[in-house]
Amino acid sequence: MENQIFELQYALDTFYFLVCGALVMWMAAGFAMLEAGLVRSKNTTEILTKNVALFAVACTMYMVCGYSIMYGGGDFTMFLSGIIGDGVAGAEEPATYAPSADFYFQVVFVATAMSIVSGAVAERMKLWAFLVFTVVMTGLIYPMEGRWTWGGEPVFGMYTLGDLGFSDFAGSGIVHMAGAAAALAGVMLLGARKGKYGKDGHINAIPGANLPLATLGTFILWLGWFGFNGGSVLATSSVESANAVAVVFMNTNAAAAGGLIAALLVARIMFGKADLTMALNGALAGLVAITAEPSTPTPLLATLFGAIGGALVVFSIVTMDKLKIDDPVGAISVHGVVGLLGLLLVPVTNDGASFSGQIYGALTIFVWVFAASFATWFVIKMIMGIRVSEEEEYEGVDLAECGMEAYPEFAKASS
Amino acid sequence: MKIITAIIKPFKLDDVRQALGEIGVQGLTVSEVKGFGRQKGHTELYRGAEYVVDFLPKVKLEVAIDDDLVDQVIDAITSSANTGKIGDGKIFMTTLEQVVRIRTGESGPAAL
Numbered sequence: 001m002e003n004q005i006f007e008l009q010y011a012l013d014t015f016y017f018l019v020c021g022a023l024v025m026w027m028a029a030g031f032a033m034l035e036a037g038l039v040r041s042k043n044t045t046e047i048l049t050k051n052v053a054l055f056a057v058a059c060t061m062y063m064v065c066g067y068s069i070m071y072g073g074g075d076f077t078m079f080l081s082g083i084i085g086d087g088v089a090g091a092e093e094p095a096t097y098a099p100s101a102d103f104y105f106q107v108v109f110v111a112t113a114m115s116i117v118s119g120a121v122a123e124r125m126k127l128w129a130f131l132v133f134t135v136v137m138t139g140l141i142y143p144m145e146g147r148w149t150w151g152g153e154p155v156f157g158m159y160t161l162g163d164l165g166f167s168d169f170a171g172s173g174i175v176h177m178a179g180a181a182a183a184l185a186g187v188m189l190l191g192a193r194k195g196k197y198g199k200d201g202h203i204n205a206i207p208g209a210n211l212p213l214a215t216l217g218t219f220i221l222w223l224g225w226f227g228f229n230g231g232s233v234l235a236t237s238s239v240e241s242a243n244a245v246a247v248v249f250m251n252t253n254a255a256a257a258g259g260l261i262a263a264l265l266v267a268r269i270m271f272g273k274a275d276l277t278m279a280l281n282g283a284l285a286g287l288v289a290i291t292a293e294p295s296t297p298t299p300l301l302a303t304l305f306g307a308i309g310g311a312l313v314v315f316s317i318v319t320m321d322k323l324k325i326d327d328p329v330g331a332i333s334v335h336g337v338v339g340l341l342g343l344l345l346v347p348v349t350n351d352g353a354s355f356s357g358q359i360y361g362a363l364t365i366f367v368w369v370f371a372a373s374f375a376t377w378f379v380i381k382m383i384m385g386i387r388v389s390e391e392e393e394y395e396g397v398d399l400a401e402c403g404m405e406a407y408p409e410f411a412k413a414s415s
Numbered sequence: 416m417k418i419i420t421a422i423i424k425p426f427k428l429d430d431v432r433q434a435l436g437e438i439g440v441q442g443l444t445v446s447e448v449k450g451f452g453r454q455k456g457h458t459e460l461y462r463g464a465e466y467v468v469d470f471l472p473k474v475k476l477e478v479a480i481d482d483d484l485v486d487q488v489i490d491a492i493t494s495s496a497n498t499g500k501i502g503d504g505k506i507f508m509t510t511l512e513q514v515v516r517i518r519t520g521e522s523g524p525a526a527l
Contacts, residue, residue, distance in 0.1 A: 204465075204466055205462060205464035205465060207461045267463075273460060275460070275461070317463065318463040321463065330462070
């Protein structure tokens with residue numbers, strides 16, 4: 001009887017894990033639509049190509065070496081040889097779900113981190129330079145910081161973040177801020193889009209081509225986030241874990257709602273108009289803010305945390321523009337600035353985390369990912385260049401990189 | 416004969432068409448155009464940054480009329496397209512040398 005219950009729990013937790021993984025996989029569609037909506041139509045095909053290709057490269061690189069760097073402890077293996085089909089047979093400590101379900105759930109997180117980068121460098125980066133970076137990011141840079149955080153290993157043998165009181169439930173820092181740090185390094189080496197800044201330094205807006213797509217993308221991300229945060233409970237087969245999952249779903253939703261409302265209001269007050277793109281970024285900021293700890297706040301507190309993220313992201317986007325960090329979709333603000341906020345909000349409701357631990361963790365992740373990414377982008381820039389020519393940028397990277405337009409039967413817009 | 420060309424605000428088109436109909440104008444041609452006058456363009460905000468719209472959408476009307484209707488047509492357009500705000504548009508009058516109705520071959524004022 002006891003064995004039958006265990007088997008049932010094993011099956012249920014595995015199933016839950018897989019469904020959540022599938023929801024997170026769907027976030028790749030959300031990022032693709034959001035980014036396709038916020039770039040100009042002449043750069044649509046290329047951003048879609050980057051999004052599908054980075055997903056495939058991330059999955060492959062994580063299989064080749066990423067997963068074992070992150071969770072292999074001392075034993076580094078290539079090609080997932082450590083993964084066995086059955087988590088119970090022959091194991092010293094029986095797993096509560098299938099090991100391959102764990103790999104599947106982890107691999108879609110890597111792709112999420114990488115998706116963040118593609119939006120920030122959109123409209124001017126070379127496709128193949130981006131994909132070379134994807135190989136390094138998903139095969140080494142992300143798995144290393146994952147190893148120090150969720151993997152529980154010491155940072156270069158110096159200190160262990162878990163012992164310092166660092167806690168990041170589903171990855172405000174480990175996934176989102178890491179993606180933003182890589183994006184920031186890329187944008188700094190890449191420069192702003194042509195025409196973004198006038199000769200006298202004034203900022204020109206470059207409106208996105210398709211706001212229905214951007215809105216659809218945001219809704220898809222919002223949906224996928226239930227898998228992202230909900231799945232990170234790692235179990236649902238006991239009363240305790242089922243309750244935790246339900247709380248996480250509720251708080252994740254509450255934070256997104258709070259973020260959207262706050263961003264919409266702040267944008268209305270600051271600009272005099274209800275800027276839809278800011279509202280969309282606000283919902284995502286709310287989601288990023290709650291990701292570091294969705295299980296302990298009350299729903300009201302979760303809404304407030306989301307609202308702080310949503311308000312912050314508007315100021316952050318305007319500030320990034322002024323600093324000449326040209327980020328067409330606001331990824332660095334949404335995932336980086338608000339990701340940091342999410343980490344710092346954890347100790348408010350979770351006694352297991354400390355502010356100092358969160359700061360150590362945030363610094364470790366940021367310094368590593370930023371420095372390693374900067375070095376990688378720099379080497380790629382030296383070898384093959386990371387930016388398309390001025391003429392190609394004017395014509396649109398769709399034609400330069402993919403040789404096709406997204407909407408060939410439409411008349412060209414003036415810019 | 417004269418041709419009256421008027422540039423008006425798009426949302427005033429129905430009012431102008433009705434006013435012209437009431438004074439006996441038998442036909443007119445409309446096109447959607449873009450341009451600027453003293454109103455210049457205007458600026459829009461996107462994610463907190465401004466961008467300039469240099470050419471504003473307007474409607475261009477062309478009406479061919481006999482000389483005795485000229486004052487009435489100009490009055491009708493001026494009063495029906497007027498909002499009192501900048502950007503209401505302009506009316507141009509040019510002399511029309513000849514008109515031919517294609518179906519019947521009639522020409523001159525009879526073809527209007």
